[in-house]
Amino acid sequence: MLIAPSILSADFGNLSRDVKAICDAGCDFVHVDVMDGHFVPNLTIGPVVVEAVAKAATKPLDVHLMVENNSFFVDIFAPLKPEYITFHIEEEKHAHRLVQKIRSLGIKPGVVLNPHTNEKSLEYLLDDVDMVLVMSVNPGFGGQKFIESAVRKIESLKNEISRRGLKTLVEVDGGVNDKNAGMLKDAGADVLVAGSFVFGSSDYKTAIDSLR
Numbered sequence: 001m002l003i004a005p006s007i008l009s010a011d012f013g014n015l016s017r018d019v020k021a022i023c024d025a026g027c028d029f030v031h032v033d034v035m036d037g038h039f040v041p042n043l044t045i046g047p048v049v050v051e052a053v054a055k056a057a058t059k060p061l062d063v064h065l066m067v068e069n070n071s072f073f074v075d076i077f078a079p080l081k082p083e084y085i086t087f088h089i090e091e092e093k094h095a096h097r098l099v100q101k102i103r104s105l106g107i108k109p110g111v112v113l114n115p116h117t118n119e120k121s122l123e124y125l126l127d128d129v130d131m132v133l134v135m136s137v138n139p140g141f142g143g144q145k146f147i148e149s150a151v152r153k154i155e156s157l158k159n160e161i162s163r164r165g166l167k168t169l170v171e172v173d174g175g176v177n178d179k180n181a182g183m184l185k186d187a188g189a190d191v192l193v194a195g196s197f198v199f200g201s202s203d204y205k206t207a208i209d210s211l212r
Contacts, residue, residue: 158188
């Protein structure tokens with residue numbers, strides 16, 4: 001199981017310290033939630049702050065765009081060379097084109113599904129992405145309660161990925177903790193995003209290890 005702590009729950013007054021700490025504690029990715037105040041009712045961080053995160057991190061960045069005008073934000077964050085950039089399928093009119101663009105920039109593309117979005121919407125895109133992020137809360141804010149229907153969606157996605165012989169990762173974001181991590185693994189999740197569970201702990205390594 002790969003673990004990607006979300007810096008949305010970090011102490012932004014000591015962001016460099018917290019990013020270094022989760023990397024030292026054994027995380028696999030640093031999950032960066034970018035919100036524009038339009039696609040979701042919250043505003044988080046831009047390229048200047050993410051550049052500082054990239055400098056502090058010793059693990060790859062996993063950038064999750066919760067924005068309108070995805071292509072514009074891809075151009076902004078691509079120079080920071082994250083491992084992944086994921087975008088919401090609900091917001092993108094030309095998803096296949098954007099996937100191609102992200103890959104052409106040397107970054108692994110991924111798509112995100114909101115809780116209400118059917119995984120079958122990816123039927124003609126699944127072969128072209130490296131990750132599918134399943135939202136298990138409504139995007140926009142940390143600390144929300146896990147939505148149980150995400151488990152069925154993960155199972156369905158994993159079955160289809162296996163049927164096609166793909167290596168696409170399934171990531172899950174929202175309300176993840178040590179109580180549901182085993183269930184998510186059994187459903188087929190490969191990457192767990194956890195914000196408040198990790199950063200709300202007094203020991204980041206213990207929290208990460210308990211998820212793994």
